[in-house]
Amino acid sequence: MQKMSTIEYQPIGIIHTPFKLSEDAPAQGCFAQESRGEVELFPEYAEGLKDITGFSHLILIYHFHKAKGYELITKPLLDKDKRGVFATRYFKRPNSIGFSIVKLYNVRDNSLEVGWVDMLDGTPLLDIKPYVSLFDIREDVVDGWFSTASEIDKHLSK
Amino acid sequence: MQKMSTIEYQPIGIIHTPFKLSEDAPAQGCFAQESRGEVELFPEYAEGLKDITGFSHLILIYHFHKAKGYELITKPLLDKDKRGVFATRYFKRPNSIGFSIVKLYNVRDNSLEVGWVDMLDGTPLLDIKPYVSLFDIREDVVDGWFSTASEIDKHLSK
Numbered sequence: 001m002q003k004m005s006t007i008e009y010q011p012i013g014i015i016h017t018p019f020k021l022s023e024d025a026p027a028q029g030c031f032a033q034e035s036r037g038e039v040e041l042f043p044e045y046a047e048g049l050k051d052i053t054g055f056s057h058l059i060l061i062y063h064f065h066k067a068k069g070y071e072l073i074t075k076p077l078l079d080k081d082k083r084g085v086f087a088t089r090y091f092k093r094p095n096s097i098g099f100s101i102v103k104l105y106n107v108r109d110n111s112l113e114v115g116w117v118d119m120l121d122g123t124p125l126l127d128i129k130p131y132v133s134l135f136d137i138r139e140d141v142v143d144g145w146f147s148t149a150s151e152i153d154k155h156l157s158k
Numbered sequence: 159m160q161k162m163s164t165i166e167y168q169p170i171g172i173i174h175t176p177f178k179l180s181e182d183a184p185a186q187g188c189f190a191q192e193s194r195g196e197v198e199l200f201p202e203y204a205e206g207l208k209d210i211t212g213f214s215h216l217i218l219i220y221h222f223h224k225a226k227g228y229e230l231i232t233k234p235l236l237d238k239d240k241r242g243v244f245a246t247r248y249f250k251r252p253n254s255i256g257f258s259i260v261k262l263y264n265v266r267d268n269s270l271e272v273g274w275v276d277m278l279d280g281t282p283l284l285d286i287k288p289y290v291s292l293f294d295i296r297e298d299v300v301d302g303w304f305s306t307a308s309e310i311d312k313h314l315s316k
Contacts, residue, residue: 004169004282007221009253011162028293041244045252048230050242054302061219061255063165072206084208086199086286089293094203095167095284097219099257101296124162126253128244133299134310135186135247138259141291144212152292 011124013041013110015062017117022066027077028089029100029116031155037102037117039125046110049128053107057131058114063124064096078149087144098123101131169282171199171268173220175275180224185235186247187258187274189313195260195275197283204268207286211265215289216272221282222254236307245302256281259289 017037019025026032039060041049052058069092075081076088085093098119106113112128146152175195177183184190197218199207210216227250233239234246243251256277264271270286304310 007167009165012252030292048243050231051245051303052242056300057296073208084210085206087209087288089287093285094170097285099287127251127255129247129257130245130302131299132301132304134188137295138215142214143290144288145209146290
């Protein structure tokens with residue numbers, strides 16, 4: 001098998017949130033619907049925000065910059081049992097790529113005011129994509145172990 | 159402002175699809191619901207697939223390996239008008255990161271049989287995450303320019 005080459009990305013901005021430590025951050029944005037943050041896009045990319053104000057939700061792709069190492073079988077935040085890492089959203093994974101759907105409240109120049117944030121303050125931003133119903137809302141979804149996750153109620157009531 | 163460092167990822171697998179050329183690939187998986195592909199995870203990561211069979215849908219994060227360059231204002235596949243790149247899902251973007259939600263049909267060892275695929279054959283895989291209703295299905299979504307995109311009906315009827 002051909003060895004595939006390393007892929008390099010440059011951060012396009014920084015995500016500012018109230019969460020300085022991983023123990024302060026919610027497991028997912030849905031558990032912190034009141035949380036607000038700012039996506040600061042580096043000014044050289046600001047032009048790419050044209051038309052973004054029409055969307056209610058955005059997908060943010062970012063780097064888990066504080067994650068160190070990973071295990072293929074790991075204990076997720078929402079369950080007591082260990083799970084395969086690709087069946088979890090845990091931040092310690094082979095490539096430290098984070099994915100969150102945030103609510104878009106306001107856009108000013110190169111700065112986006114967003115809600116439902118769950119990432120650490122200072123997170124390097126890699127991409128912004130619009131969340132689109134037709135593409136991103138799926139029907140007949142079966143949620144695997146999350147449907148009976150033992151710790152999920154605790155997070156919902158936070 | 160502090161310059162942020164380059165982020166490096168290693169592909170964890172390869173996505174095999176019927177689409178050899180970008181003109182053959184659908185704009186999104188929802189336009190090719192019959193399309194089938196195989197996610198080949200490199201064997202050293204196979205253990206991380208534990209518990210994945212319980213999920214109906216997976217999020218794949220991957221590298222648009224054939225994308226060359228980008229423009230901040232760009233013509234998306236589904237509209238005649240130019241849009242800000244971050245308000246599109248177009249593959250030519252500052253960081254060539256792709257995101258698709260696929261249907262999971264079958265898992266055998268380090269191989270996943272998936273549907274609704276829209277990526278090119280040979281795409282380097284960066285991450286697999288479970289699609290979870292509570293996290294990923296949002297209500298009151300406003301779809302910006304996509305809600306009146308001039309070319310969307312053409313793709314739906316393909």
